[in-house]
Amino acid sequence: MPEKHVAPSTQFGIFTVGDVTPDPTTGRTPTERERINAMVTIAIKAEEVGLDVFATGEHHNPPFVPSSPATLLGYVAARTERLILSTSTTLITTNDPVKIAEDFALLQHLANGRVDLMMGRGNTGPVYPWFGKDIREGISIAVENYALLHRLWRENVVSWEGKFRTPLQGFTSTPRPLDGIPPFVWHGSIRSPEIAEQAAYYGDGFFHNNIFWPADHTKRMIELYRNRYAHYGHGTPEQAIVGLGGQVFMRRNSQDAVREFRPYFDVAPVYGHGSSLEDFTEQTPLTVGSPQQVIEKTLAFREYAGDYQRQLFLMDHAGLPLKTVLEQLDLLGEEVVPVLREEFAKNRPANVPDAPTHASLLALAEAEYTREEVTTG
Structure with a gap:
């Protein structure tokens, strides 16, 4: 029998922005079909080399192609067995929360629970009017839409009224979440404290993109989230x-x-025509070098982020050919992640929770149900 996969305390994976960019060394631009198929190949390779997560962004403008993450992830689900399928941005501002609820609950069933998603506002201003929204109300829309989505996954019948969409009366989102367990939600933000606050309020995850900003900024955002998480009674900041x-x-x-x-x-x-490569690698988390250098810099993230549950790497952008990206994944899976797993596990406090999965959330819900039965007699 094949060895049973053990869920890691920290998940390692990759995320893609799905850009269609000319290769500057050859001048060739892949077709949209080639780029989409390359993303699928990369996801399958990620599972083959032992990574835990594949995540895709959501974009509705050139030069990007992942306009329908649920479609892409559904196809990847059929081609993989273990990989957690996620978004690195689901546009909570311009997508209807009813449609998000339905799409990702259906994906849950197809993927046997291997699904979570990251809420974000995106970084493309024109997307708001394209979907009939006002960018000046972006934060308010994000807060209201997620409040509705949170209810749609947890209440069988929802009556609701807000500012940014038509009311719902006795509405049931279908299908219902697999095993009654909604997909785990991360709230992604680079610079908005309101989003860190939102993640803390619901007891959800907070994901800091961590590819542009210096460590002191990332530290402040994560500390804000951790302290507010504790404020709302979900656990200690470390949890x-x-x-x-x-x-x-x-x-x-x-x-x-x-x-x-x-x-x-x-x-x-995403960052060309600006700082030099040397300045950018010195001032941000970008690492260009040997596997050992990647290991050392990634381990240093804990100095300002604490013990954390998910590390995703961007590896397939800027026109890099597919062959090169697959070589990168071999190095990541064979030489980098095994060392990171071992080092992340060392001295990890017992009260720090493992990375959430469908199985762990289901077990937690069943344990809570058992405690309630015992308490009520």
């Missing part, structure tokens, strides 16, 4: 559920990594 992003490019020789990645960095749609 809050934290995830981080990161960016890496590796070769066995660090000089080779820098030389190969530089032309991609210089034109990347």
Whole structure:
């Protein structure tokens, strides 16, 4: 029999922004079909090399292609067995919360529970009017829409009225969440304390993108979330559920990594034409070098984030060819993540919770139900 997979205390994985960018070394731009199929290949490879999570962003503008994350993840679900399927952004502002509730509950059933998602507002201003929303009300929309989504997954019949969509009367979202357990939700933000507050209020996870900003900014955001999580009575600050992003490019020789990645960095749609590669790697979590350098820099994240539950890396952007990305995943899965797993487990306090999964959330709900039965007699 194959060895049973044990859920890790910290999940390691990758996220994609799904950009269609010319390869600056060849001038060739992949077709949309090629880029979408490459994302599927990358997800399957992630499972093969022992990673835990594949996450996709959501974009509705060129040069990006993942406009329908649930469609992409549903296809990946059919091609994988263990991988947790997530979003690295679900636009809680411009998507109807009813549709989010239905799409991801259905995906839960198809993927046998291997689903969670990250709520975000995105970084593309024009998307708001495209979907009939006002960017000036972005935070308010995010708060209201998620409050409704939270109820839709937990109440069989919902009557609701708010400011930004039509009222609901006696509405039931279908299908219901698998085993009565809603998908775990992360709230993703780079700079908005209101989103950290929202995550803390609901006792959900907080994910800091951690690819642009210096460590002191990330530390302040995570500390805010942890302290407010405790304020709302969900546990101690150390028990809050934290995830981080990161960016890496590796070769066995660090000089080779820098030389190969530089032309991609210089034109990347997310940070190109700005700081030098050297300045950016010094001032942000981007690591370009050897596997050992990636290990050392990633381990240092705990110095300002504390013990945390999820680490995702961005590896397939800026026009990097698929062959190169797959080579990166081999290095990540074979040489980096096994060391990170071991080091993250060392001296981890017993009261720090493991990364949430459908199975762990189901077990928690069953234990709570048993306690209530005992208490009520």
